[in-house]
Amino acid sequence: MSETKKPGFFGRLFGRGNQPQPQADAETEDALKRATGEVATSTDELDAFRERRETEEAQAETDREAAEALPPEPATEGPPPAPPAPPEAIAPVELTPATATPIPEPAEESPAPPPAPEPAPAPEEEERPFPPGPPETTLDYVEDVQEAEQAAAPAPVAEPPAATPRQSWFQRLTSGLKRSSDQITGGITSVFTKRKLDAATLDELEDVLLQADLGMDTTSAIVETLRRDRFDKDISGDDVRAVLSEEVGKALAPVAQPLVIDKAQKPFVILMVGVNGSGKTTTIGKLAQKLAAEGRTVMLAAGDTFRAAAIEQLEIWGRRTGAPVVTKPAGSDASGLAFDAVTRAREEGKDVLIIDTAGRLQNRDELMSELEKIVRVIRKVDPTAPHAVLLTLDATTGQNALNQVEIFGKRAGVTGLVMTKLDGTARGGILVAIARRFGLPVHFIGVGEGVDDLQPFKASEFAAAIAGKDEA
Template identity: 50%
Template structure:
């Protein structure tokens, strides 16, 4: 091995000695190799160090921002980054945000708002001043609009059936009966109407199917006219009105609107909350009383409702009240013990003021259809109901139930509810009701 290296060294010496220019070439190559190695070792590392120096301030700033994130976000100086959204992306994002809000968050927000303010907001639109009084024509148009769904369900279907027939036959009568039953006139009332119409047409020898519609109008008017209640007499002071009904029929709203109507007529009104087991009902009634300008009386939670009625009669006598409206707890007509409570309230009121209550109004929901008939029968058996208030006629196609009520119950219909506005609690007038129900777009009101 040593001889091998010695031979190489000897050979190089021979080459350098015979060719001196190779010494210069080799030396230059060595210098070049040294410079290149220094470049890669030194100059290539400097950018990496510079990059590290640049990154450090950003990391520091990021740390500072994270510590003061809430303060910076709320600052007016920060501007959101512009982003482009499609409509679908935006709706999806907002929907996701809504779903992320838990029930606890919602409850906390509601608790921050006083309960009375919540109640005011709920009924604010209903009891805001409505401006100038509407004309008779305007009131009729509102009634007609309120009955539009009932008209479509009853007369729209009937017009379709009659227009396709050239003569009156058994098939036509079958479809006629089906249409009336579907409009919640009830089977019994429907059969009475068919028999009366057949008799009327036979006397006049009419065979035109279109004559059925005019005969139906006359027969419905005849039934409703018998059930038309007289206006509140208000001939006693205080005139006591007791309002009853099952839960959810619109009893509280009806009381508020009735108080507004009477106050507008110049009567001094007091509302008594005898539903002592539902704090929400008492609060809502109190809001109504404040907004319509009537007196309000309530008892302690859980107290005997008849005690509240007793105090209300005494207070109304002392204050010279014209009309006292007593609210009662909503109850199922099948609950005997609760119906007995109504009897007790009536006895107590009658003992303190002779002849009172002067009106016992039963509030029925038109959207319940034939179930309203059963409710009315049970309440009539328990207490002497003197009048019916039929609400929510504007929200149902089952308004035909008013015909069944008039036919089967023999209880006057005093008021009807045809909308959300204060003026939409209307005294029931059979002729006006029938005209609005049967009037088409081509006809005019006489």
């Protein structure tokens, strides 16, 4: 009877019992024992090892539960703490023999505690460029907050600006005629610079004055005065400007006449005529405001039925001045409107009736005939009307204004002039030429858009302003 070899530790562990093991298994077992340093050789030692392991696992679970119950520690700068070391465990052993039998699972005496959830692995960071630096400008939401804070904050009480002193009429006139005076005085200064008055100098001066639209009569009068008094003598630009102012004043003095409202004529009918864009409607509004300020009752008639904007414009002036406005739809007969306006003004006892007309070129015969018809229809209501026919002249038209005065005077019976837009041209001298040639009264001049910029004409002020002199 052969001697049965006592199974080793791995034999008993793997359930081989007393089965005889092949030589390869014995050699493998010895190699594994040497590699793992395993020293357990009996069942008692294995049972003790199991108990010790269960105890360590239970203690680890208790420590884990206690750690979870503690409040989290505040985050601190620096590297994160190292995780606790896992409990000891038997290193897995991988067997490769082909005759190895399956390992039976040992019966568990008590349910093992669930393993602690492993932390999710941190996602791998994608490689990306360096993060952008601070913005160069304030962010939009920051600007919105700043604007809201500034709007909510009470605004500092600013001191009221000092009131700008109101300019006198002569100052406004001088400012308006600056372009005309600069052209004239600039030409005079260039001619009379350290020179004696001779024939060549007088010829140059004559050219300067004619280019300023002063007209041949006024220019000849100035040149002849200088030839008689200062020929072959030293003369300065100031001397020439003094002569200029004097001669212009002489030419304008006879025509500087105010518009007189005859109280015996009620209503006093004023017919406004002129070419397109000469400022008729605006002049009517300013004149109505002046007359209302004098205590007169005024009525307006929107006779420019060809332009709807003119009707609306006159209605606005009527509301400003408190003057009723007689209107008809655009395209209506202007003479019929004039007839109704005169009739109504007489019935209501108005002091003044101002009738607007459509702008028309003086060289259009059919349009001038319509203007003549308006005058005839007005006289059917009042044979003495219109009591004043005012021609508005745009100073920027220059020499063409002479032709306008001539034609409108013949066809409509112009009785007085209103010169407008003297502040927008360097040709203000045309008024001197008109006064010399026609001798019609100049009632008003305008040097701006404001109501106060339409003023009665004064020859001395105009002459001083156009010559670039201070008011005498």
